Amino acid sequence: MKQGILREYVEYIDERKxxxxxxxxxxxxxxxxxxxxxxxxxxxxxxxxxxxxxVGVGIAIDExxxxxxxxxxxFFPELLPETVGKYAAEMTVRDLLTMASGVSxxxxxxxxxxxxERDWAKAFLSVQPDMxxxxxxxxxxxxxxxxxxxxxxxxGQDLLDYMKPRLFDPLGIGNPVWDRCPLGYSLxxxxxxxxxxxxxxxxxxxxxxxxxxxxxxxxxDWVREATSFQIATDNCGFFYDKSLGYxxxxxxxREGAYRASGxxxxxxxxxxxxDAVITYNAHTPDLQSILEGLWDIVIPAL
Numbered sequence: 037m038k039q040g041i042l043r044e045y046v047e048y049i050d051e052r053k054x055x056x057x058x059x060x061x062x063x064x065x066x067x068x069x070x071x072x073x074x075x076x077x078x079x080x081x082x083x084x085x086x087x088x089x090x091v092g093v094g095i096a097i098d099e100x101x102x103x104x105x106x107x108x109x110x111f112f113p114e115l116l117p118e119t120v121g122k123y124a125a126e127m128t129v130r131d132l133l134t135m136a137s138g139v140s141x142x143x144x145x146x147x148x149x150x151x152x153e154r155d156w157a158k159a160f161l162s163v164q165p166d167m168x169x170x171x172x173x174x175x176x177x178x179x180x181x182x183x184x185x186x187x188x189x190x191x192g193q194d195l196l197d198y199m200k201p202r203l204f205d206p207l208g209i210g211n212p213v214w215d216r217c218p219l220g221y222s223l224x225x226x227x228x229x230x231x232x233x234x235x236x237x238x239x240x241x242x243x244x245x246x247x248x249x250x251x252x253x254x255x256x257d258w259v260r261e262a263t264s265f266q267i268a269t270d271n272c273g274f275f276y277d278k279s280l281g282y283x284x285x286x287x288x289x290r291e292g293a294y295r296a297s298g299x300x301x302x303x304x305x306x307x308x309x310x311d312a313v314i315t316y317n318a319h320t321p322d323l324q325s326i327l328e329g330l331w332d333i334v335i336p337a338l
Contacts, residue, residue: 040069041061041068041069041334041337041338042059042061042069042070042071042334044333045059045329045330045333045334046071048329048333049073049326049329052322052325054301054318054320054322054325054326055073055301055318055319055320056073056301056316056317056318056320056326057072057073057074057079057232057317057318057319058070058071058072058073058074058076058231058232058233058316058317059071059232059314059315059316059317060232060233060236060314060315060316061312061313061314061334061338062236062239062240062312062313062314063310063311063312063313063338064311064312065240067233067236068338070232070233072232076231076232076233077231078213078229078230078231078234079229079230079231079232079302079317080226080227080228080229080298080302081226081227081228081229081230081235081298081302081317082226082298082299082300082302083177083225083226083297083298083299083302084228084235084296084297084298084302084303084304085180085214085223085224085225085226085227085228085298086177086180086224086225086226086285086296087238087285087286087296087297087304088199088203088228088238088296089180089183089184089195089224089225089285090133090183090262090284090285090286091199091203091238091242091253091254091258091262092183092184092187092195092198092199092202092203093129093133093183093186093187093284094246094254094255094258094259094262094284095198095199095202095203095253095254096187096190096191096198097258098254098255098258101187101190101191102129102186102190103129104128104129104130104133105128105129105130106128106129107125107126107127107128108127108128108129108131108132108161108182108186109124109125109127109161111185111186111189111190112157112158112161112185112189115155115157115158115161116161117161117162121164121165123138123164123165123166123167123168123169124138124161124164124165126138126168126169127165127169128169128170129183129186130170130284131169131170131179132179132180132182132183132186133179133183133262133266133284133285134170134173134266134267134282134283134284135173135174135175135176135179135267135282136169136170136171136172136173136174136267137165137169137174137176137178137179138165138166138167138168138169138170138171138172139163139165139166139167139174139176140166140167140172140174141174141176142174142175142176142177142178143159143160143163143176143178144156144159144160144176144177144178144181144225154218154219155218155219156178156181156185156217156218156219156221157181157182157185160178160181160182173267173268173269173271173272173282175272177223177224177225177226178225179225180223180224180225180226180285181217181221181223181224181225182224183224184221184222184223184224184225185221185224188221194216194220194221194222195214195221195222195224196212196214196222200212202253203238203253203254206248206249206251206253207237207238207241207248207253208237209230209234209237209238212228212229212230213228213229214227214228214229215227215228215229226298232315232316232317233315235296235304235315236304236313236315238296238304239296239304239305239306239313239314239315240313241253241254242259242263242306243306243308243311243312243313245259245260246258246259261283261284262283262284262285262286263283263284263286263288263294263306264283264288265280265281265282265283265288266281266282266283266284267281267282268281269281269282269287275323275324276324277289277290277323277324277327278297289305290331291307291309292308292309293305293306293307293308293309294306297323300318300319300320300321300323301316301317301318301319301320301322301323301326302316302317302318303315303316303317303323303326305330307335307338310335310338312335312338314330314334
């Protein structure tokens with residue numbers, strides 16, 4: 037009944053000359069429709085990688101490796117500067133997840149040059165926060181990189197190696213590639229590469245409260261917290277669909293929905309009120325038009 041649901045949306049994208057690669061729409065666990073503008077190959081997910089890292093962190097917390105309220109400095113005593121400021125000492129795992137580390141500008145990645153220091157965790161910890169952690173959202177891929185390092189420190193495995201048997205293999209995502217820092221750690225905040233359809237199981241697992249084919253991947257509590265409003269983003273100068281708040285490395289959307297989102301138009305859009313998942317990849321600065329088309333054309337038809 038809903039086959040061809042993307043026909044009007046494809047026309048919308050083409051009329052606006054938006055450089056999209058592919059899109060998939062799934063509802064009630066079944067693929068409804070998909071369309072490709074380019075060959076089906078792995079695409080860089082950019083910051084959409086952050087939401088995968090969030091699930092990796094949730095799995096590690098479920099396993100008792102660390103907690104949301106652990107202080108970041110406690111994991112890396114050997115990397116701390118001679119003087120650790122009050123705010124730096126207060127920063128927690130939760131603050132990293134909500135992009136509220138207390139810094140007023142991004143420390144790592146986000147279009148900036150790589151630090152001269154080869155150990156990016158040391159570089160991150162050398163910056164003294166100038167605001168109380170947890171108080172203000174400042175988008176910083178360095179926060180997610182530190183989460184990757186915390187997983188590695190507490191499990192003895194790189195983030196990708198840790199997540200492969202716990203997330204990627206169960207979801208049928210074979211041989212994922214994740215870019216690494218100079219010391220060989222997965223970036224966490226960027227660098228994961230997947231095909232458009234490969235993120236459908238990820239979204240479906242979240243939609244099912246952390247379960248996949250009868251197997252518990254991550255706790256339902258983690259999914260609920262990670263995809264719920266945790267911190268305001270309406271004072272950051274973002275376009276509308278990025279001003280609705282942030283969870284634990286997920287963007288909060290309209291009507292109870294949420295998104296894993298990356299630069300240039302990468303996304304895994306989870307819509308609980310429609311029991312649906314939409315994944316897409318693109319190379320465009322106009323993410324808002326991609327989302328407006330989904331809200332105006334595709335989502336009402338579900």
